[in-house]
Amino acid sequence: MSMSQKLVDRLRQEFGDAILAAGSYRGDETVTVGRDRLLDVLAHLRDAENCEQLSDIAGVDYPQRAGRFEINYLLRSVSKGHRLRVKVDAAEDEPVPTATGLWRSADWHEREVYDLLGVPFAGHPDLRRILCHHEFEGHALRKDYPIEQGQECSRPENLFSDEDIARAARRATAMSTTPSGHQDEVHPSDLLTVNIGPSHPAMHGALRAEMLLDGETILDARTEIGYIHRCFEKEAEDHTWAQVMPYTDRLNYCSAMLNNSIYAAAVEKLLGVEVTPRCQAIRVVVSELSRIIDHLVCVCANLVDIGALTNYWYLYNIRESLYESLEKLCGSRLTTNYARIGGLSHDLYPEFAAEVRSKLNDLVAATDDVMKLIARNRIFLDRTVGVGAISQADALSFGFTGPCLRATGLAWDLRKAAPYSGYEKYDFEIPTGTVGDTHDRIMVRMAEMVQSRSIVLQALEKMPDGPVNLDDRAITLPPKRNVYQSIEGVMNQFKLVYEGIQVPAGEAYGFGEGANGELGFFAVADGTGHPYRLKVRPPCFPIFSAYTFLIEGRMIPDAIAILGSLNIIAGELDR
Amino acid sequence: MAVDLENPSNYLTTRVRQAVNWGRKYSLWPLPFGVACCAIEFMSTVSSYNDISRFGAELVRFSPRQSDLMIIAGTISYKQAPILKTIYAQMAEPRWVIAMGACASSGGFYNNYSTLQGADRVIPVDMYVAGCPPTPENLLYALTQIQERVEREGLVPAAVRHAGRVQV
Known part of the structure; x- marks a missing residue:
């Protein structure tokens, strides 16, 4: 039991x-x-x-x-x-x-x-829309809402009302009380409202924050998301299980391979099947490469945001070279569409292992260079140490997972806690931080790249032989020669493509350790070829909900440094 | 054939218009309106491996008032549309717009309640780049196409080039 x-x-x-x-x-x-x-x-x-x-x-x-x-x-x-x-x-x-x-x-x-x-x-304190715009009418995920019925938005929403500003001013007045009882009255007109985003480079194009400043201190902040809500969940209901795969690429577009693998595993869980050992090992290799790429982008963008541009060039070139291998493997750099339900679109190419090994050596050189530049850099330390710290209890309550949770000192990693895809066979550590500040989050990611590299090397070393796809004609496509040469093969292909894989009715939650934390797919099947409901649990959604909590009482430059270290990927956040 | 710069009797004739347009062509300052996956490929285009500065367009400006080439990199939702319109309106003439990728060009494979079916529904677009996302090479090709138009047509304002097509 x-x-x-x-x-x-x-x-x-x-x-x-x-x-x-x-x-x-x-x-x-x-x-x-x-x-x-x-x-x-x-x-x-x-x-x-x-x-x-x-x-x-x-x-x-x-x-x-x-x-x-x-x-x-x-x-x-x-x-x-x-x-x-x-x-x-x-x-x-x-x-x-x-x-x-x-x-x-x-x-x-x-x-x-x-x-x-x-x-x-x-009893919800602030029950407003979050993904759809404020002028939207109706509720999009209801079954009777037509998927193509768009609604125009005339203007962005005002996040702070006059009443909010007056309340913040009263709070600032109360906070200014000195031990001798002296109070500086803060008038609402003393406060400055600053809007950052969505079209702002540090806001990654799709996040918006409005901050109420008293001098340079952020008194109160509100965020708005949903700027690239692309209706992943509604689209999933409109497509077959297999057709959802390319949409998963565009959730966290910095690590599409991870999304592919975890989505495929979620549907396989519903089907009650397990993929071949070779497929598992290849999924581990591409997932860990994706994790490295994701962490590279996060760290280099975070460092650029706080003014350390050189690191961007050092880290980005490694990513570019890893992309070359991924492009050779699946034909695309970002949007890989590589996993299939029950397997992969195809096997590795012969030189893959040798190429990746040599590129991972370059990774070590690049991360070493960056560490030399930042580890004892006074400006970097001033900008990150103690900035945006969060306690373990708060992080858990906010739903933090992944590097942001590990930065608080908790060694929680789904690859260890609930091993899947054969992760139990590899020897790796879970890097953790101590206080959960921006510095810890960056350092945890730097250390995780080293661990991911080690996993990739181990998996390439131990790569099992055999097929990558399940030999189950109800799940994977038949070999092309059967399709071209037999009527059974044609029908098999036709039914799988047009009607979709028939997933037995039931519901399950499939999850894995994404680059940002727990990526989960809660899937409800009704026995047809389409998902009845597919809910994504994107790791950065709960993390971004803590953003205002992290920046209150700090200054705008801190807010920028903190945001970069949380690694909010809008595609995944807004879906 | 090497050009002899020292010989005082060597000279060149051209039209002022051509000389100015030739200079203008290599001075486009891009504004990345980066919202989604395509923005990551825009980052790749700017980074040292692909190096957009080979085409004189490396001076990325995040202020619309300082830029003349908007690159819409990503999906434009109905929620984002008023922002896009405002940013475009803040750019001074002459200005050009590249719709990078399937989403910005047509909505891509997001035909749904939240996605604008192409940025050209709200602002005029000069160049559409295919791909989901387009490779950095594709984006650089679109840039050179805009450059050729700048060289050929000069500084015709967008309001004239797109007269009667899209209301902004």
């Missing part, structure tokens, strides 16, 4: 009839509770069962049911290692109690469910 199953048993003992149903499918445990007991169950799970993280909230629309919406709370315990999905039903316009009092990450996750499905959350 797994840890998660034991957890369900304990919940049944504790709550009895309040647990309306419990189920297990493909290794995922779920419990259904009523809306009236939802918060009790969630609070118990957090406090008594160590579920420190609310990974995601995924809403699913079933228009024919009385309780139209099913809300899934994906919980995870980092200390105990168990996972659980808590379900609750809600009819249209029926409010669900907010979980914002339990986990800070619930804030944005609930806003997203409200925006895309129209489920109201009672």
Whole structure:
């Protein structure tokens, strides 16, 4: 009996009839509770069962049911290692109690469910749209919303109202009290509103932050996202399982191979199949190369943002040379579309291993050069040490995963905690920081590149022989010669391409360690060739929700340095 | 054939217009309106391996008031459209626009409720670059195409070149 199953048993003992149903499918445990007991169950799970993280909230629309919406709370315990999905039903316009009092990450996750499905959350402090623009009408992920029905937006939203500014001024006045009781009155007109983005180089083109300044200090800040909301989840419902693959490339476009592999693994989990050992090893190699590329971009962009341009040239050239190998492998530099459900689009080319080994040597030289430039550089240290620090407890509550969580000193990595794709066979360490500041985040990424390099070398060394695709005609395409020479082959190809892989009805959460943290796909299959619902858990969505928390009380240059170290990739953030 | 710069009897005739346009052609200052995947390939185009400065366009300006070539690198959503319009309006004439990649050109494979079906729905575009994303070589080719037009046509303002096509 797994840890998660034991957890369900304990919940049944504790709550009895309040647990309306419990189920297990493909290794995922779920419990259904009523809306009236939802918060009790969630609070118990957090406090008594160590579920420190609310990974995601995924809403699913079933228009024919009385309780139209099913809300899934994906919980995870980092200390105990168990996972659980808590379900609750809600009819249209029926409010669900907010979980914002339990986990800070619930804030944005609930806003997203409200925006895309129209489920109201009672007691939510700031229930506004988050991905669609403020003039949007209706709820896009409802099954009755037509995918092509665009709505124009006339102007950007104002993030601070006069009332907000007045409140901030009162707070600044209160804060200015000296021990002797003297107070400097701050008038609302003393405060300056500064808008940064979305068209600003440090905001990566698609993020917007409005900051309220008292002198140079950021009193209050608000962010707006959704500028490249490209409807990944709606598009997925409109395509077959296999056709979703190129869309996953464009989630985190700095490490498309990771998205490909983790999405393919999520669908394979639903299908109940395991790919061949060679396919697993190749996925590890390309995933780790992607992780290196992603970290290179993050670190070099972060350093450019704080004025250290030289490092950009050193790091970017390595990336360029790794791209050459990826382009040779799959025909494209960024958008690789390399994994397939049940395998890969094709095997490695013969010189791949030798080429990658030599390029990884160049990587060591480049990272060494950069470390020489920054490790004891006074300006770099002044800009990063102690800037944007976050405690472990806050980071967990905000839903941090990946390098940003490891920077706080917690050695949590899904490749070790829940090994997949054969990661247990490789020898590597989990680099951690100490205080979770900008410096730690950069250094964790630098150290992770070394570990990823080691994994790639080990995987190339131990690369098993054999096929890369499953020999299952219900999942992978038949060999071309069968398609050209037999009617069975033609029909096989035709049905797989036009109707899609028939995934048996059920739901599962597939996840892996993306470059930014836990990348998850919560997939609901209804037995057809299309996903009924595909919810992405992008690692940087919860991380960016903590941005305002990290920058309050600091100055704008710090805000820029902090943002770079969080590695927010808009494609993944807005989907 | 080497050019003898020292010989006082060597001279060259040209039209002022041609000489000025020739200089102008290598002085385009790009404004990257980078919003998505294409922006990463724009970074590659600027970095030392592809080196956009070989074409005199390395002076990347993030202020629209200082730039004359907007490169729309990425998907334009309905939410982004008013921002794009404002930034374009802030650029001084003469100005050119490259729509880099499938999304900026036509919406790409995002035919949905949030994606504008091509940046030319809101601002006039001079050059469309195919690819998802286009390679740095593709982008450099588009740049040289704009340069040829600058050399041939001179400083015709966008308002004249695109008269009657798109309302801004």
